[in-house]
Amino acid sequence: MFGYLTPEKGELKVREYEVYRAHYCGVCYSLRHNCSLLSSVTLTYDCAFLSLLGASMYPLTAARHSRCPFKPYKRIHIASGAHADYAADANALLARKKCQDDMKDDHPVRGALGTLLLTKPYKRAAGRLSPLLPAIESGMERLSSLERDGCGSIDEPALAFGEVLEAVFSGIPAPKSAVEPLSWMGRNIGRWIYLMDAWDDLDEDEKNGNYNVLLKCFGSAAAAKLQRERVEFNLLHSLYEASTALPLLPSSSLSPIIENTLGEGAAGRSRSLLAKYDALQCSKGVGRDTITPDEPACTSSEIQEET
Amino acid sequence: MSPSQAYEILGLREGASQDEIRRAYRDLVKKYHPDQYVNNPLSELAAEKLKEINEAYDVLTRRESKNTRGSYSGSSYQSGGSSSSSSAGYTGEYASEFARVRQFLSANNVNAAESVLRGIKTQNAEWFYLNGIIKMRRGAYDAARDSLARASNMDPSNVEYRNAYEALTRSYSSYGVQRRGGADMCQICQTLWCMDCCCEALGGDFIRCC
Numbered sequence: 044m045f046g047y048l049t050p051e052k053g054e055l056k057v058r059e060y061e062v063y064r065a066h067y068c069g070v071c072y073s074l075r076h077n078c079s080l081l082s083s084v085t086l087t088y089d090c091a092f093l094s095l096l097g098a099s100m101y102p103l104t105a106a107r108h109s110r111c112p113f114k115p116y117k118r119i120h121i122a123s124g125a126h127a128d129y130a131a132d133a134n135a136l137l138a139r140k141k142c143q144d145d146m147k148d149d150h151p152v153r154g155a156l157g158t159l160l161l162t163k164p165y166k167r168a169a170g171r172l173s174p175l176l177p178a179i180e181s182g183m184e185r186l187s188s189l190e191r192d193g194c195g196s197i198d199e200p201a202l203a204f205g206e207v208l209e210a211v212f213s214g215i216p217a218p219k220s221a222v223e224p225l226s227w228m229g230r231n232i233g234r235w236i237y238l239m240d241a242w243d244d245l246d247e248d249e250k251n252g253n254y255n256v257l258l259k260c261f262g263s264a265a266a267a268k269l270q271r272e273r274v275e276f277n278l279l280h281s282l283y284e285a286s287t288a289l290p291l292l293p294s295s296s297l298s299p300i301i302e303n304t305l306g307e308g309a310a311g312r313s314r315s316l317l318a319k320y321d322a323l324q325c326s327k328g329v330g331r332d333t334i335t336p337d338e339p340a341c342t343s344s345e346i347q348e349e350t
Numbered sequence: 351m352s353p354s355q356a357y358e359i360l361g362l363r364e365g366a367s368q369d370e371i372r373r374a375y376r377d378l379v380k381k382y383h384p385d386q387y388v389n390n391p392l393s394e395l396a397a398e399k400l401k402e403i404n405e406a407y408d409v410l411t412r413r414e415s416k417n418t419r420g421s422y423s424g425s426s427y428q429s430g431g432s433s434s435s436s437s438a439g440y441t442g443e444y445a446s447e448f449a450r451v452r453q454f455l456s457a458n459n460v461n462a463a464e465s466v467l468r469g470i471k472t473q474n475a476e477w478f479y480l481n482g483i484i485k486m487r488r489g490a491y492d493a494a495r496d497s498l499a500r501a502s503n504m505d506p507s508n509v510e511y512r513n514a515y516e517a518l519t520r521s522y523s524s525y526g527v528q529r530r531g532g533a534d535m536c537q538i539c540q541t542l543w544c545m546d547c548c549c550e551a552l553g554g555d556f557i558r559c560c
Contacts, residue, residue: 196492196493197492198485198489198490198491198492198493199490202488202489202490205489220395223391223392223395224392224395227390227391227392230489231489234489273492275522276491276492276495276518276519276522277491277492279522279523279525279526280491280495280518280521280522280525281491282522282525282526283521283522283525284390284489284491286525287386287387287390287392288392290381290382290396290399291392291395291396291399294361306525306526307526308526309526310525310526310527311526313526
């Protein structure tokens with residue numbers, strides 16, 4: 044997970060934004076208590092969304108006041124419950140998978156260190172999520188074999204990652220009727236995240252000679268940038284398909300936040316990321332950083348500084 | 351179904367007016383309409399939901415369930431969208447095989463449809479169209495768009511192929527864009543200014559001071 048899935052803050056009501064922050068803090072709290080203090084550094088926005096989705100299934104969520112351990116002067120709301128615990132476990136699982144992945148290609152030292160440090164929280168989370176593990180493992184396995192073979196089809200590796208998120212989304216504590224829409228949503232969000240990451244890393248991957256599906260498909264980063272329309276279709280159509288699941292999920296007071304995140308939030312993020320390479324020529328640093336909404340409570344980099 | 355359940359399904363409080371019921375019903379039908387779920391594995395769930403909404407509407411409007419709304423009666427949409435609707439159109443080579451592929455697709459058996467399609471050696475427009483639909487169902491949208499574009503290029507006169515391709519293009523180009531009605535400040539000022547000018551030209555005055 045890469046933290047691309049954020050709400051469009053300007054379109055949220057103040058109350059809704061507070062609720063979103065409470066869910067972010069709730070997952071962080073669960074990570075600290077159920078996994079380990081260190082693993083809360085790896086928290087991503089994607090998993091906050093996962094918690095939000097889980098909470099919308101059973102609307103009774105306990106929210107309470109607390110203090111942020113990383114910013115003790117700040118009082119925060121925490122929305123905890125089974126949904127936050129689940130999202131935290133999923134976060135611990137995926138964070139270690141990502142470190143393992145890093146270890147194999149671009150960042151051997153950072154990856155190895157992360158894998159080592161995140162093993163304990165991973166094992167704890169894996170114990171609780173054991174029914175999902177086979178599906179997650181098989182998706183990851185397929186993804187790494189496709190990457191090893193240098194697959195040039197956009198669909199295949201994106202769908203393999205989609206399979207991983209399909210498993211994660213289908214495990215959200217939810218009524219039976221919601222499982223199928225959730226899986227479909229997860230599958231398409233996985234596809235979207237994978238391709239977003241590929242587009243984001245075009246230059247870096249070309250320089251380091253790493254596998255990137257868009258580089259394989261189009262030949263070079265420059266050629267890929269010319270095919271922006273095709274990438275845009277792939278990104279936005281995945282989101283469109285994911286959004287067809289929304290009306291089939293139980294509606295709650297959280298639905299507007301979820302709709303915002305998957306609609307304006309994700310689409311806006313895609314469009315500005317797609318424009319990343321146009322903007323880069325005029326002023327460096329436009330792209331990923333400028334569109335991140337105000338950090339809810341704490342970011343991983345701040346935590347690293349303070350610990 | 352009791353009236354209170356029906357109100358709940360339509361998302362209304364008990365005792366809502368006929369006008370409110372009609373409006374809520376229309377919005378819900380739009381949301382779960384089969385056109386939103388073409389080539390989507392969730393189409394059956396949406397159809398079920400639509401059926402429930404229709405029943406609730408019938409209970410609340412106290413009409414006979416037949417002949418009320420004809421086109422929304424759920425069952426007419428259950429067979430999964432465009433692919434099954436005009437299967438009689440194709441009468442070329444391998445017509446019976448292509449018909450079988452369409453049958454499998456409307457029964458939502460993508461694997462069987464794909465294996466029949468792989469057996470067909472002629473790759474004509476119909477082949478590319480059906481290949482595109484299969485890819486769509488599998489979630490391989492990139493390959494699906496390519497295949498549907500080929501189909502509609504090979505046979506530009508075919509409405510079904512063109513519609514399928516255009517539906518794909520439509521779905522993404524406006525996704526997540528704010529559809530806010532209403533004017534911004536600039537437009538309002540411009541309108542007022544225009545009104546003033548027109549009034550003055552006709553001898554009246556809309557804004558006294560200028």
